[in-house]
Amino acid sequence: MLRYALRRVLLLIPVLLGVTLVVFLIFHLTPGDTVRALLGEMGQGASPEAVAALRHQLGLDRPWYVQYGEFVFRAVRGDFGVSFRGERPVLPQVLERFQVTLQVTAASLTLAALCGIPLGVLAAVRRHTWIDYLLTVLALLGVSMPSFWFGILLMHLFALRLRWLPPSGAESWRHLILPSVTIAAASIAFIARMTRSALIEELQEDYVRTARAKGLRERTVIFRHALRNAFIPVLTTLGLQFGSLLSGAVIVETVFSLPGLGRLAAEAIKARDLPVIQGAVLWAALVFGIVNLIVDLGYAALDPRIRYE
């Protein structure tokens, strides 16, 4: 297990290096001239001398591979550069905002798992009944509904009309309820569908028949035997959902005015603050990679066959 884990961690390194290169190249193939935009924003005339001076100051006049090398070398030490605006270091800004995004994402993942898995079990056990069909319809609506629209509707009803919850901000856990529910909604139905099909598949296996023939209670058969095996695909789904929940959080932050990573990126994009956008993207890719790694390791822990391949 340890060797498997170590190999997976080592495999993450070239991927992350690749990510830094892709992100770096995206930003350095920019057609628009950042420096000019920046000078325009500061209200100074963009005289050729001023442009050249700022380019030099920001290190943008060196060959791209030198800039890239320095970029990676610094990033490894946690230095993601300095924001074009305000000259604050990028990493603390990203971390500060990421906390909010992570809280919302984690809350919605928990909510989605706590609701989705039991619903999926119910649908599998009560196949072809109304609950099963209802879940199918909800799953279809869930993938088709824009999360930010659902968020606006929830905010309208629960915050502005009924006044049960705050409409925006991130001061307390109560502020996170509506955003988390908004983001979780689509995932609940999806996780339920995956749990349902995984469990139905397991329930047709021979060992389930054996367990029932031994006279075990149906509850034991389902929870102790079938569900445990069905958990492997469900866990993968949860891991994959983390990515889409994170994406959902990024957009939904705008609805509820949450100061998260998505808002930071959107603000930085509007101000053409490249180091901040770059930092946000890199950080997101790093977290995504680590989560996928954890999912894979969890997979191996649940299914001994994977370790010995």
Next chain:
Amino acid sequence: MSEWKRFARNRLAVTGLVVFAALVLLAVLAPAIAPYDPDQQNWQERLQPPSRAHLFGTDEYGRDLFSRVLYGGRVSLMAGVVPVAGGAAAGTLLGLVAGYLGGRWDTWLMRILDILLAIPTIFLALAIVGTLGPGLGSAMIAVAVVSIPSYARMVRGQVLSLRERDFVTASVAAGAGPARILFRHLLPHVLSPLLVQSTLSIGFAILTTAGLSFMGLGTQPPTSDWGEMLASARQYLPEAWWLAVFPGLFVMLSVLSVNLLGDGLRDYLDPRTRGR
């Protein structure tokens, strides 16, 4: 049984096709259908609720929301179709080349795609919009780029399984060049899965571009799409609920219909479910 009848047995798919076609028609015919000029401001009729004169009510400038939703549909639906066409074309080309040439080309292309897949979709899209600057064009390019890896992988997989088949060997023996084999012989075989995946991606593209517009990174005023309308609606809640309800409803209807159509196409084109 005729092909159309076989497809039409799937009621949901037909419903999806009809609804999506109707939405496209409404958007295309907007100039003829819209009762008002979508940009005509009328300060006497600000924030009017839905009525006979204004089917969906009016917005903060007194503009007719129904007309605006119709015109916004032109942008939003185009933003669903154009990036899919671009992403599918680029992804297919890469997949064909990688799968057919194999070897080092294949390895490198797939590694690069793996790296793109390692960045969460929305952040890759944000990186691209961040580079190009906010705007509808950037949003569409971003959505097209993020969808390239999935097309390339799917097409490559198909080509790998087809490459060793006799009809390919036969055309090589007959003196056909790689381009002819790729486009005349291999491409037709991947068209069905390509059609299914493209249809299903239209929904993703509509949602993502609307989301980017909602964040203020896509369509820029005075042009408007459904996402941008929702963003400005937010400020007039809870009084002007109609501003938030109708544009969102149209996004959902278009995504839902195109998803139903895609699922139906998959069942129809999948050889395993054929003839059932």
